[in-house]
Amino acid sequence: MADTETTEAGRDFVRDIVQADLDAGRVQSVVTRFPPEPNGYLHIGHAKSICLNFGIATEFGGRSHLRFDDTNPVKEEQEFIDAIQRDVNWLGFQWDALHHASDYFEQLYEWAEHLIRTGHAYVDDTPPDQMRAQRGTLTEPGQNSPFRMRSVEENLDLFRRMRAGEYPNGTRVLRAKIDMASGNMNLRDPVLYRILHASHPRTGDAWKIYPTYDYAHGQSDAIEGITHSICTLEFEAHRPLYDWCLDNLPVPSRPRQYEFARLNITYTVLSKRVLTTLVRDGVVSGWDDPRMPTIAGIRRRGVPAVALREFVKRVGVARANSIVDMALLDATIRDTLNPVAPRRMAVLRPLKLVIENYPEGQTEPLTARNHPDNPEAGERQVTFGRELYVERDDFMENPPKKFYRLSPGKEVRLRYGFFVTCQSVVKDAAGEVVELRCTYDPASRGGNAPDGRKVQATIHWVSAADAVRAEVRLYNPLFNRPDPGAEGGDVMADLNPDSVEVLRDALVEPALASAMVGEAVQFERQGYFCADPDGTAERPVFNRTVGLRDSWAKVSGKPG
RNA sequence: UGGGGGAUAGUUUAGCGGUAAAACUCCCGGCUCUGACCCGGGCAUCCUUGGUUCGAAUCCAGGUCCCCCAGCCA
Numbered sequence: 001m002a003d004t005e006t007t008e009a010g011r012d013f014v015r016d017i018v019q020a021d022l023d024a025g026r027v028q029s030v031v032t033r034f035p036p037e038p039n040g041y042l043h044i045g046h047a048k049s050i051c052l053n054f055g056i057a058t059e060f061g062g063r064s065h066l067r068f069d070d071t072n073p074v075k076e077e078q079e080f081i082d083a084i085q086r087d088v089n090w091l092g093f094q095w096d097a098l099h100h101a102s103d104y105f106e107q108l109y110e111w112a113e114h115l116i117r118t119g120h121a122y123v124d125d126t127p128p129d130q131m132r133a134q135r136g137t138l139t140e141p142g143q144n145s146p147f148r149m150r151s152v153e154e155n156l157d158l159f160r161r162m163r164a165g166e167y168p169n170g171t172r173v174l175r176a177k178i179d180m181a182s183g184n185m186n187l188r189d190p191v192l193y194r195i196l197h198a199s200h201p202r203t204g205d206a207w208k209i210y211p212t213y214d215y216a217h218g219q220s221d222a223i224e225g226i227t228h229s230i231c232t233l234e235f236e237a238h239r240p241l242y243d244w245c246l247d248n249l250p251v252p253s254r255p256r257q258y259e260f261a262r263l264n265i266t267y268t269v270l271s272k273r274v275l276t277t278l279v280r281d282g283v284v285s286g287w288d289d290p291r292m293p294t295i296a297g298i299r300r301r302g303v304p305a306v307a308l309r310e311f312v313k314r315v316g317v318a319r320a321n322s323i324v325d326m327a328l329l330d331a332t333i334r335d336t337l338n339p340v341a342p343r344r345m346a347v348l349r350p351l352k353l354v355i356e357n358y359p360e361g362q363t364e365p366l367t368a369r370n371h372p373d374n375p376e377a378g379e380r381q382v383t384f385g386r387e388l389y390v391e392r393d394d395f396m397e398n399p400p401k402k403f404y405r406l407s408p409g410k411e412v413r414l415r416y417g418f419f420v421t422c423q424s425v426v427k428d429a430a431g432e433v434v435e436l437r438c439t440y441d442p443a444s445r446g447g448n449a450p451d452g453r454k455v456q457a458t459i460h461w462v463s464a465a466d467a468v469r470a471e472v473r474l475y476n477p478l479f480n481r482p483d484p485g486a487e488g489g490d491v492m493a494d495l496n497p498d499s500v501e502v503l504r505d506a507l508v509e510p511a512l513a514s515a516m517v518g519e520a521v522q523f524e525r526q527g528y529f530c531a532d533p534d535g536t537a538e539r540p541v542f543n544r545t546v547g548l549r550d551s552w553a554k555v556s557g558k559p560g
Numbered sequence: 561u562g563g564g565g566g567a568u569a570g571u572u573u574a575g576c577g578g579u580a581a582a583a584c585u586c587c588c589g590g591c592u593c594u595g596a597c598c599c600g601g602g603c604a605u606c607c608u609u610g611g612u613u614c615g616a617a618u619c620c621a622g623g624u625c626c627c628c629c630a631g632c633c634a
Contacts, residue, residue: 012573037634072633128632135630139562142630173632183563185630194632213634237564237629259565261627266571272634314583316573318566321627325571328584338597373597404595413593447593458593525594552595 030062141181165208267477302530302545
């Protein structure tokens with residue numbers, strides 16, 4: 001079941017490692033961290049990492065930190081820092097400590113001088129393009145920088161002047177002195193510090209030099225006593241550098257890095273760079289656009305946090321690159337919502353239905369269950385009357401085989417209401433069906449005929465008397481290819497032009513007018529929806545979280 | 561063509577020397593006042609070749625394919 005979250009250990013290779021370390025006494029207590037860079041909103045790929053890091057801490061009785069990897073002020077913003085905390089909390093996790101790599105700038109700086117003093121780092125004046133040329137290629141070794149043999153004194157002096165802001169951006173860097181011939185490019189004297197005259201969200205203008213990720217990350221882990229530093233596969237080749245720094249510095253603890261495969265999902269893209277572009281170019285309404293794979297977007301679409309956690313669990317953790325089928329996310333959302341979402345009736349594309357043998361001006365209350373499998377969810381009243389609205393898709397004048405719904409001469413059940421039979425149709429000048437004329441069987445009140453006769457279909461409806469007009473937004477995948485950008489290399493070329501369909505004239509039962517924002521409801525026979533903050537009491541707005549499975553759509557070949 | 565990693569159903573995972581398991585997808589059928597849910601059934605040359613072994617997805621050797629690395633991004 002969706003809400004039974006597994007707690008047993010050893011379900012993936014990372015947990016196996018943690019368990020083994022604990023068993024062997026290599027670590028007394030596990031400490032993990034989730035280290036986002038505040039340069040964008042968190043997406044579902046981050047959710048996987050969050051669940052892994054915080055989940056492990058919880059399962060093994062350890063601790064987990066939230067640490068902002070804020071070493072590049074030119075890309076980072078306070079808005080992102082706030083959004084990230086909000087999203088981690090919403091996902092259901094609470095950090096044992098909140099840190100910033102920038103909290104360690106002074107310590108990191110002192111250690112940099114330590115590396116200089118021990119002959120492990122030097123200041124390089126080589127311009128960027130030249131440095132690139134000197135780095136060699138994948139198959140050819142690089143060349144030593146002419147500044148590689150500077151004295152400790154000169155390096156110290158230069159580095160202190162860099163800190164003091166005496167030099168412009170890009171003129172000098174501090175480099176680790178490792179091996180320009182290494183097969184691992186990351187070990188060819190990587191840059192540890194660069195000059196950046198930029199204001200930092202937290203340290204302001206205090207610093208003119210900033211540490212790189214490679215230099216800051218491991219030491220930050222060590223300062224915090226992180227035991228298992230879990231990151232994604234692309235950092236694998238950086239591990240030797242991570243270890244090199246730790247081995248050459250008097251750090252207080254010795255963390256270890258482990259890598260797992262990042263999450264990919266079909267028909268969307270989990271790349272901060274691309275997501276940032278979508279927001280910046282106005283392709284979507286913002287980071288929380290319901291089409292976005294961001295935690296904020298997914299939340300606004302109506303997906304509960306527990307569904308996201310369950311999805312991450314179903315996906316698993318491994319070291320093999322993979323692309324998860326979007327259908328798995330959808331199935332997980334349905335599985336989570338189905339047992340709890342109250343049922344309501346909403347007609348997305350209304351078609352008027354008049355019951356000719358029902359007394360004019362009369363209405364009557366009917367009882368509808370809030371959940372078919374859970375009596376405790378209670379009941380509600382819906383108003384029945386002579387004029388109703390049903391779904392356009394539930395009527396066909398010339399139905400194909402296997403079409404169970406309304407068509408001329410056909411009898412169906414109106415959910416929780418009566419059996420009705422279509423007698424005739426009214427068309428407009430263009431020949432479009434604009435109204436169904438029906439008769440009903442008064443004896444079938446509540447939905448069952450006393451003579452025991454059956455109908456093939458039960459359709460939903462709303463009453464003309466008290467239905468509320470609403471806007472309904474139907475979301476579809478943001479991209480029209482399972483692997484955006486895989487073919488032409490241009491991700492934007494694969495954008496789905498129909499990723500959202502707005503229905504402005506939907507009619508919903510009155511009980512829906514007071515739906516709370518973000519609370520999931522099921523529009524019977526259609527899908528799970530939630531009220532969007534854009535709506536008002538007079539004019540509610542609903543987002544489709546995910547559609548119900550629709551085997552008729554498959555048979556009829558129509559898109560869901 | 562350097563270095564580092566990875567290959568188990570359509571997809572994602574489990575399996576840790578004893579004869580391939582689960583979820584999703586898909587297909588067939590049943591049930592039904594949601595064509596939903598639910599319930600049956602079906603869907604695997606374990607990348608490949610050879611070796612070790614009574615026995616290999618698991619161990620060994622060779623091969624193939626895929627991914628990552630040449631930012632003063634993370």
